Amino acid sequence: MRPTGIWFESYAAEARVLETLRARLWLLALLAALVLLPAVAGPWLLGEFTNLFITLVAVYGLYVTVGMAGQINIAQSAFVGVGAFTAAKLSGMGVPIWATIPAGALAAGCISIVFALPAWRVKGFYLALTTLAAQVMFPIVILALPMSWLGGLVGMPVMPPTLFGLNLGTPTGLYFLGLFVAALATWTAFNLPRSRIGRAFRAVHDNDSAASVMGIQVTRIKIEAFFAGALYAGVAGAVLAYFLQFVTVSSFTLFTSVWYLGMLIVGGLHSPVGPILGVVFVTLLQEGLHKFANAMLQADGGLGGGTVFALSSVVLALCILIALIFEPRGLAHLWHTGMKAFRLWPFPRN
């Protein structure tokens, strides 16, 4: 529903993501604010933002696989790891950053295909289990390989990135790298549902027999959904490798995978706004509770450090539960209804 006075005269205008001039100006303002942030923020805040951008890219990958195509993937963190280790190894061999990031993405994509192949025969939870296998196998394989290959138990250092003679290894450089990939991921994720393959993903999600009578090759589309999702994960991993400056298997656990899924679900599975809201909400919550717990420890209210941090996890879980109970369709739904009310004000939204 659009407010009176806004109408479209061409197909292209109607199909636009940002329908009005005002929406485009808001986006420009947001981008300008993000670009100007390093001028005012300290390295700690920049680091937090970089981390948030990287997480956002990984969660966008899940949005494609789980949200759009409906294939549950609980190994996103392992695919991020594949991207990270690929980038680390290649950077050690002197490969420049503009090649390591796509290489990381491709490596993660190719490995995801192996675990998506069962989609040929099984679906639903059974398919989800095969992705769990990917998550479990990831550390085992890295540890089993010779130390000289991928660092084994110790891990691998990552060379600081340079691009066209510019040192990207500084907090500001990494911030802009993160901002760039996050913007790219957001742009593709918003446009994917409007493309042929994006519609095929969602058709398979909704009803695979109906999709197949429209000529969609269901198995192929499912595998492509895994591949596309893992591409995002690979990019996130490669940037994360540069950000952490050191990769070990302990950074890519099942726990992280579940968090990625949690962020996606809290944010909303079915809208590209969902990942942004989910990642920002959960990160703010985590960081806020962390700060609060630290303050509690400083004040020394008689509780031990273990108790305080356990309690902060409980509070975090409670907040997520509350968010899901009151908005089971995710924060994105809240966002969309809020936007509608804002645009139609002072008339009630229907």
Added chain:
Amino acid sequence: MLTLANVDVVYGGVIQVLRAANLEVREGQMVVLLGANGAGKTTTLKAISGLLVAEHGEVTDGRITFAGRDITHADPAATVKAGLVQVLEGRKVLEHLTVRQNLLVGAHLRPDRAAVRADLDRVFRYFPALPELLDRTAGYLSGGEMQMLLIGRALMARPRLLLLDEPSMGLAPMLAQQLFDTISRINRDEGLTVLMVEQNARAAIAHCDYGYIMEGGRVVLHGSRDQLEGNQDVQEFYLGMGHGTERPSYREVKHYRRRKRWLG
């Protein structure tokens, strides 16, 4: 255009549903397939479009040819590519997608975007209610709107043969009548061949060129519209005529079934 020759279909390796079914659809015709529940009508359509695999069914004997090609064991995507598009029973819209996205999914196999847009207008000519609904979520449409969307979506694939499975199911009689009128208009104006499964026998026969009647997995009777409308058995069993005002007693029907062996 489409021929089924002695097709047997077995589900799960044990349940035989089609027994030597024979059927022919000629180019440009509107053909209906009638029969009681469980007669094998939907199975026939699924055998044609290649959807049996999803239900552990299999064509064990016979041949299905479409436009000179053997499609007996072809997969669904390949049959769509060949120009054979099915509208499934029970309003299987993609419910989380908007009406526009649903229509565009129909054109999945067509690379030419400009032609696809032109086809949207072509679909709107037959279903003038659809443009109003473009940005609505398909899952929230009414039954009649969903059925229009489904047929529109199938048209977006530019089929040569359209398979319709009970399009009038659950629709008010007047809506069903309108739907049949639209389908025959599409059949006439576009020269699109249609094979339609229906329960609503009277309306379906009135709109068809040729009809097949199935019983127990076999085609037991077939003929042109005039032949079917004039046939006494069809009148009695499907159109409920021939008894005057009095309903037939159970004994009479039993006796009748014994006389007419083909009724299984």
